[in-house]
Amino acid sequence: MQLRISFRLSGGLVDVFSRGTWQEAYEVHDTTLRLLYWIKVKRRGILSSQVADPAKYLKKASLYWTRNPDLTDNMTNRIWAMVVDEEKIPHFFDSEEKLKECLFIFDRRIMVPASALHRGSEELAVEVKVKWGRHSYIEKGHTTVTSPPFKAKR
Numbered sequence: 001m002q003l004r005i006s007f008r009l010s011g012g013l014v015d016v017f018s019r020g021t022w023q024e025a026y027e028v029h030d031t032t033l034r035l036l037y038w039i040k041v042k043r044r045g046i047l048s049s050q051v052a053d054p055a056k057y058l059k060k061a062s063l064y065w066t067r068n069p070d071l072t073d074n075m076t077n078r079i080w081a082m083v084v085d086e087e088k089i090p091h092f093f094d095s096e097e098k099l100k101e102c103l104f105i106f107d108r109r110i111m112v113p114a115s116a117l118h119r120g121s122e123e124l125a126v127e128v129k130v131k132w133g134r135h136s137y138i139e140k141g142h143t144t145v146t147s148p149p150f151k152a153k154r
Contacts, residue, residue, distance in 0.1 A: 001117070003041065003111075003112060004107070005128070006106065009035075009104040012138060017100065017137070022079045025063060033060065033103075033132065034132065035059045035060070037057050037058075037128060039110055039126060040054040040127045040128075042125050044124060051117065052111075059083065059085055061083050062082055062084065066080045082099075112152075122152060125150070127145070127146045129144040131143075
């Protein structure tokens with residue numbers, strides 16, 4: 001069975017990750033934001049248990065100095081960010097909004113082996129945990145969310 005899991009981060013980290021912050025962070029050599037996240041598929045009921053091993057993923061944003069005149073508005077603001085996704089593919093953007101979408105919106109497909117499910121139907125839920133380290137613009141933190149239960153058939 002294949003599950004499509006989509007979620008987004010919002011709040012302090014997303015709000016503070018902007019061009020002004022990039023400039024200040026780059027000046028103190030704080031050039032990489034790592035978002036580490038886990039996805040667990042759990043069986044719901046009296047005794048919750050994992051259906052499959054948790055999947056672990058990493059997204060990174062790296063700050064770099066650019067000479068591209070389309071990305072800079074003046075001579076002092078030359079720092080830009082790129083995103084390296086879970087498949088280690090770098091993405092370059094020409095707007096801050098597109099960059100934030102790529103970095104803070106997650107969309108994954110998870111395979112749950114049929115052998116991990118009981119015969120008939122059962123209730124499952126997905127738990128997602130995201131964590132990040134301390135940076136010059138935000139403290140170390142994490143967040144966890146669990147989806148509403150849904151039915152799965154084998």
